[in-house]
Amino acid sequence: MSNQHAKPPITTTNAGAPASSDEYSLTVGPGGPNLLQDTYLNEKLAHFVRERIPDRVYHVKGGGAFGYFEVTADVSQWTKAAxxxxxxxxxxxFLRFSIVAADEGAPDTDRDVRGVAIKFYTEEGNYDIVGNNTPIFFVRDPMKFPDFIHSQLRLPDTGMRSNNMQWDFWSLTPESAHQVTYLMGDRGTPRTWRHMNGYASSTYMWVNAAGERFWVKYHFKAEQGVQNFNDAEAKAMFVEDLDYHRRDLWNAIARKDYPAWRLEMQIMPFEDAANYRFNPFDLTKVWPHKDYPLIPIGRMVLDRNPDNFFAQVTQVAFEVSNFVPGIGPSPDRMVLGRLFAYGDSARYRNGPNYAQLPINRPINEVHNYNRDGPMRFHHSGNQPVYAPNSYGGPRADPQRYGDPSWFVEAAEIMRTANVAHKDDNDFIQPGTLYREVMSPTDRDHLVSNIVGHMSQGVESFIQERAVKSYWSPVDADLGARVAKGLGLTITA
Structure with a gap:
């Protein structure tokens, strides 16, 4: 807020002309009607009803902050990224945290996956990492993505959330079991954004100066440590503070308690992927650390709060397709499906020139042949607007900036589950998570959370299917405990 004792500036119209009143509209006498000629009132009302832009379809509620990334290890053997x-x-x-299925007024501590999206303003253009606070996801094929999101939002007739709808989708989608095991444990209710890890989740490609290629996964490990609420604590916070996570991050940065994360990479030699025991590009699976240990390479720090929430946190646009030389996509189907979808979402929400907004604008100069459209304010003057041309227009350099790529053997075009590796089983990793990673307390909380969630409006046939075909294949003990908690007798 500005200094209340300073002399305030003169109110103006959007065109900069002085306005005659902040309080009263132009009328015919003291009790007469408003006049259409009150141009400032017209402008004020017209702008007011256009203040909002379309919400994101998901990840609606969130918060964010500015910061920096510092390199702490030499990675030139793996990537040429400047x-x-x-x-x-x-x-x-700039980093934006979010909660996936929540509306703007929903409680921050609701059980859900948290989004972690980062925009790096590099000298070779913006590089965006779009991920979550879990290393895996619910589905592996983009065809299922809209259906998954629909199942987590609201019913079309009543406009209400539905646990029955969620469990119907999950229990018919075995690949979701790994992520749902995370979600229904205490990791589904992180204590704060500062006390959770972030993951790009998907696999990407790094390319070094010699053209050698590597498959990589990004892990941002919270230096503050990982802390979670249990279910009761998370629900208690609903009453105390709906904006708890947003407020916590803001207050921590304001008091200069800057949160930080170590970036640790898993790096797979390019040739390993073909014969790995499961599909390494499957977003529903993690790479075991014993196979590909974490390698610390950098540190991310958040040290500045936004000064305009709408202009920065709301209008920021993250794109999976924003790569820089030395980094590219992988055969991960979700990555390839999202290359178009995220930019298209930004064009719908902010307009075709969204990249010219300050929060989205790269720090280096932009030279291309895209032109005009609503809200365009940067133009190239008398420069050529087509390529090729004879007048010095921008020219691509495919030798220096070639696209990262991989070989695809000739094959018939088809729709397939792509399960060609021996351990492409959807229940192996969630079973390992339950038996070998979770503590006894974690397992107790998982069972309690599953039973509690499935007891709220979920039809009995969906409960039975979830126990028999979903949780029991994950782990027989887990299935039995969930069945007992629901009062079900499941026969083989």
């Missing part, structure tokens, strides 16, 4: 090319080098960034 922002990673020197130990100690810092790159400015």
């Amino acid at each position: 922002f990673l090319n020197n130990v100690g080098k810092r790159t400015p960034l």
